[in-house]
Amino acid sequence: MTSEMRREASNSSRDIERLGKAMRKGTRSCYECRRRKVRCIFGGRDSTTCDGCASKGKACIEQRRELLGKSGPESKDSLRERIAKLEAIIEASRSDNNSSIDGAVSDSRLNDDAERPYLGNHSPQSIDPIVTLFDNAIWRRRSTDLTQERSKDIEANPAAAKRTRIRDSLLSSLISSEILGMILNATCSWWHTWRAGPRLFTSVDDLHTSTLQDFVLWALESSDPSIVGLAMLCIAICLQHLDSRVHQFIIRKLPRLPGEIFQDYFESVDRLVLNDPDCASTGAGIEATILSATIHMNLGMHRNCWMLVHRAIAYSHLLGFHRPERLTPSETEAERNCRTQGWLSVCSRDVYMSLLLGLPYAADGRTIPFVESQHNARSLLHHKLIILSVKVIDRNQMGLGLSVSHTDAIQKEIEAATKDLDDTFWNAPAALACGKITQPEYLESISAQCWLHQLLALLHMPLMIHSVEDKLLEKHRIFCLEACRNLLRVHHIMRSDASAAFSMVKLIDYQAFICSTLLILGLLGYGDATHQLTNRDKDRDLIGLTVATLRQASGTVNNPIASQAVQGLETLLSLDSNSCATGSACVDPHARIVVPHIGTITITPGKHITETRSQCLQPAPRPPPEFSLTHNMYDGSFGQVNQPPIMASSNDLGFLSSPRVDEPSIDIDWTSATMPNFENDWAWLNDLNF
Template sequence: MQHSFKERHNTTRLGTKNCTECRRRKVSCVFDDQRRCRQCLTHSLLCESQQVPPSEQSSHDKDRIIQELNQFVTQVESRMVEMQESIRVLTSQLDKCNVAGSTDKSPHQQEVHIPENSQLQIPKETLANERSQTPMSELELIPGDIIPNSQTLEKILDYSDQLLQSLMLWPFAIIHNNQEDRGIFCNRDKIFDALKSRDIGLASKCLIWTSLLLSQLPKDFKDAETGLPLCPEKFIDRILTQVSILYLADCTPTCSINSIEALVLQYELFVAIGRPSRAWKCIRAGIENALLLGLHLRPSLLWDALWIRDRQMSLIIGLPYGTLNMDVQTTELDTPRKIGLLSGFISDRDRLRQKTPFSIMTSIVDGMRELKIMVPDEWAEADLNSVFSPIEHAIMRLYKHTLNKMIHLPYSQFAGYDKQFEYTRVEVLESAEGALDAHGDIRSLQEKPLRCDLYDFLAFNAALVLFVDLVAKETPRTIEEEAHIWTVITKFVSRLRKTGEVLENAAEQAADVLEDLYAAYKGRYRGQPCKVTTIPYFGRLTISRDSTKATATIELESSVYTFRVPDETGKELIDDWTEIDSSGTYGWRGIYTFDDAPGLPI
């Protein structure tokens, strides 16, 4: 006679008190008040008491067993996912270390350890104690050479002393708590102390801050000890890999405040190096953890920083924002909050298009009017009541003009056919020129050129808008107006070239595009017969030249609502724009043909 598994599971043999399953495991059935076998429970099995026949089990007990099994399976699955991600990240890091170490280290030197003379060395007498108090061992595995040596780090800190003024981190208290204390990582010792701490979030924040410093170094920056080129990109890649490991160790079920602040700093890093989509992902991760910690339920400068940045970046890359409207109590944040609030309204308009409610359109108009009052173009530098530096004022002007341009751009395309839209065209052109002026102030106020690829790119978009209006037949310009526009654009190109000479950034590609447009406009284009450039977060530019007809044709495609980057790009703005997949479709296209200048060779 055959028996089911459940029957065999609870069957006892003659002369014994143990069930078949416990005998197989060579353990004894021990029952408690819950009528369960405690021995089997240690094996993650539920074993009913042999005094109770299966037929007498209640439906409640069966449901309880199924529920507990489901919970156990869910826990196992979540652990497997975490382990898989950790293994992937660790494997990638080990591969990089092996490749880097195999060229200049002997086999016995390739062991993973922290050098004895490293500033990151953890005292041996406290190592065991730290292991017992730190929930994860990742801090002990931070390589000693993940950041430059102490002499080079001191040199980097001296070079990047003005970086805080360009990051819009005050008054969010991400790095510093007041205007007098300009940063907790302002010197070498504080950086190494943070890396030796048992706080995973603090170590992550310190590593990302170091990456920000590295991102601002010029091309010719050299190691203080060896005199060789430093190659900051390699340090940044290693640091980002290490920080991802630390984040996994600190995010169950939610990460610490320091780790969330590290995500905000990571946002600023990706903004600086031209990866806005990665910046957006960092802010979204920060929002998720902040919600779990309840930061949105109480006054929090950190939550304000996440809220404002989420709405700004979501609009720029054309994705929905993830936070509700809210009031910010801090007076110093009135202007950044207005920028974030207005960005959210424009995102709603872009998503709903013709279905946009009148209330949203009214909020956009009112918000822009208030922002123009809050951020005038002629801002007094001697304003002692302002918490923002002159550079930060210029950054907010750049955002103001970018928002106003995005508000009116969808309607300005009709100005050539319907005069009631002429005011939208005027608003777009004034804001485009204002954005270029703000960018010029940002650069002129810097003692040394700092890398801010996103700011360069927002100004580059404004320059493209000026060019499109300049060549449009529907809106002819006078010779004086044409000369003025080209003067503004050529000054901007000159700034991009000067920045590109010092820093590794996307400025060189933007300058190439504008110079090609100017050459084609003047009939002097002698580049590739058909040059296709896919501009991330803008559109596609095709310049073709017909030597038989002695003409050059510019075809510019874009979208007047939402700008997106092709999915194939990895480095976003710093990718080679001529190599990006050009198969995407856009909502607007303009075609312009120019005759070759006389006397030039074909």
């Protein structure tokens, strides 16, 4: 035992001595494994004893020395290094996480871009056409670029400040909310008729447009100056409807006369919104332009109305509203249908005004296929009326107004377009009373009938004027006069509507004047006498009903058109009712009347009146007189190109001058004309019914 203890003690002392001996650099074996010349294997990653030493119950000398060395003063440097490595690992992990997130977002954006060819919320109308070359299946511009540009524009571009400045300017003269609410409640009947149709901007839902009050309150809080301008125009229309006989209490509360406030609102919207391309080239801006054109039309400023509608069509083209396909994949079918119907509404306004004024049109709606309106017979007829009116305008613009073949071809197309319409369309008031159609369908039917009869009258009018010389054209005179009779009946229905749905439409009074004038021409002897005798009494009764309807309409607020039409028609009817005074010299009287929107014209009696008076006084023989329609277009608001088709056709056909040489000269004093100059003077608004 003693020898063994000595041997172990000597071995342990020898081992302790070897602790100070360093192993050669590069070796990884412990002292015992190196002595035994075996491989030093560690079983675990964190193990400090190799397998050989563990099996013999011995400690790894070199591992122990390493552990002992770590507890020495040099371990501080090692800890500092490890902390630095740990910080480096943490920073690397952060960068890896950010790169993975960016990669995921980029992949999702790329996938989203693959599904949407247009970028972000930008529609094709807000991107230059050249940019679309880089948005296709071959290459695509990343939406992050647009996001960065958008944020930079918000910070650097003064567009936001400009919109705020325009909005503040529009609202600076707004009346108090209490008075505004009273005005809207008293004069909101026009909203249900005028604003029931489709809209060109989809930021307004049904909750905001159910009533005029809701729309105005929502629009005045909007940050878009175009929407604010649209609300200001609505308030201006309400001011037009104020009647001193009914709304005297409201008028007394206003800070100024309603006409002055109307002028202020109307001109501020025109200056700040309609004349600013950034505001006018939006959906709401186009809506405001169309509403402003309607106000111009009711004020008798047809030239301004025509130009504003053309401007709205130009902006609609820039925004792509005329395209039948979807503008973006995110556009829903309901939004596309709303945009299509809105575009047709703009086209119909343009074509109708161009047809009435004899001017070219800017858009005809042919980009929209008929299948868009096949679900509704009335909508389909409205679409076809646009196309047929375009053909009449093209015929007149090409100088083919006297072409019988073109006229007959258009007449056949009109008959084909109306042959499938049922009695609920032709007798809309009775159908509405029986509940067969709704109120919107009733309004649509009446409006379509008015347009249809106006189209037929203007289609056959040039040939009607020549029918007095060519008996082969007699059928065109019959067609024209029958269309005039039907239009006057529709005018009576529109003016007698219980809900006053057409009270704001002043243009129908002008159309009634034209059709009544054509019927009076026949009563004065213009045309076939045998055919006139069969309808003479009916025409007198119909004209008398029209005059009574116009007189009633002239009593409403702000309708000088009807009052001028009554004056002109009564003067024309007096030529038919005059009788020769016994013993008096028989001379042809000359009547001077004022035609709405046109000016003063001079009327002499036709062949029928002349022959009747010749039997009474038996004057000396002379060439048979002819009906003479003489008028001069004044320079300024209206030019030769702006006269309506009835006047334009008369000029072209040579019926303005009488063949008699003893015709007295007419000196027309335009300064004393009863029709105000709407284009240059707004003061007349201050005195209307106040």
